[in-house]
Structures are given as structure tokens and as C-alpha cells.
Amino acid sequence: MKRIFIITIFSLLVAVTVWRFTCPALVRVRTNIMPGSPHLLILNPIRSAQASSVAHSLLEFLRSGDATATAKRFPLIGKRMVEENILPPIRSWVLEDVVADPKGGLNFEYLYSDASGSPGGYIWVYCIRGTDGAWTVRMFNRVS
Numbered sequence: 001m002k003r004i005f006i007i008t009i010f011s012l013l014v015a016v017t018v019w020r021f022t023c024p025a026l027v028r029v030r031t032n033i034m035p036g037s038p039h040l041l042i043l044n045p046i047r048s049a050q051a052s053s054v055a056h057s058l059l060e061f062l063r064s065g066d067a068t069a070t071a072k073r074f075p076l077i078g079k080r081m082v083e084e085n086i087l088p089p090i091r092s093w094v095l096e097d098v099v100a101d102p103k104g105g106l107n108f109e110y111l112y113s114d115a116s117g118s119p120g121g122y123i124w125v126y127c128i129r130g131t132d133g134a135w136t137v138r139m140f141n142r143v144s
Contacts, residue, residue, distance in 0.1 A: 050134070050135045051106045051108075051127045051129075051135040052095075052098070052106075052108065053135075054127055054135045054136060054137055055106075055108045055110075055125040055127055055137065057073070058070070058073075058074060058125055058137045058140060059090065059093055059110065059112075059123070059125070061073060061074070062085075062086055062089065062090050062123075062142075063089055063090050063091065064089070065086060065087065065089035066086075067079065067082045067083045067086045070082045070086065071083075074136065074137045076136060076137065076138050076139070077137060077138075077139060077140065081139070081140075085140065085141075085142040088114045088115050088116065088120075089114065089115045090112045090113070090114055090115070090120060090123070091112075091113050091114060091115050092112065092113050093110040093111065093112040093113075093123065094110065094111050094112075095108065095109070095110055096109040096110060096111050096122070097109040103128075104128070104129060105126055105127060105128045105129075105138065106126070106127045106135075107124060107125070107126050107127075108124070108125040108126075108127065109122060109123075109124055110122065110123045110124075110125065120144055121142065121143045121144040122142075122143045123140060123141070123142045123143075124140060124141045124143075125137055125140045126138045126139050126140065
């Protein structure tokens, strides 16, 4: 009986550990529900960083202010959406959260400031994995 109990507890610990390590964030603690409030976010070091690299690449293009180059680099987004959301150019950003969706995509939430230096708002970048295994940006939403 004791052996079955130990095996059951060990199996549960392994299952919980595997589940936690497949999440994009290991620890997510918010002391306040207000956006931009201090919080603790520890990303999972085991997950591939390719998706966050692609999201960061989009933000670099948005910083440049070049809608044509951005639409060319991220064809799934569409030039019209880029043109509507590229101005004013962003200056800096901070990762607020990253959440996995049931379909396997990752939604990155960034707090940004625009070129004038004032707090700009939020940018959500949704990344998906293509059939070739490479990550790409499917869409983004900028809210001032």
C-alpha cells in the first residue's frame, strides 16, 4: 500500500512538472489587476525562444516606421493593418505577459512607449507555428 502511494505521488509530481514546463511562463504573479502595475513574470527557459524572437522582430520593424518593409517581412498581417497601426513609431517596449492558446499559438503582450516618450499603451502580438515548424506573426493589435 505504501509503495502504491509513493508511486502515485511521484507520478503526480512528474505530471505537474511536465505541465508547468510546457507553459510559456513558469511564474506569473500580479499584485494588482491594473495594466502596467508591478508584477513578476518568469519565462520558461526550456521553451524555444524563436516565437519571442519573431515578436521582437515585429516590434523592431514598428520602431522603424516603415510600413512597406514590415508588411513584406510579415505577409500574414497585411499591409493595411500595418499602415493603420505603425504611427506613431514605438520607441521602447517591455514584455508584460505571454500566454499560450489551445491551438498552439503564443500571444505576447507588450507595454510600449511611443516616439514622443510618453506611455503609448499595449501591443499584442500573436505568433503561430507554420507547417515547416518556423514561427511567424499572424496578427498584432496596438491599443493606445
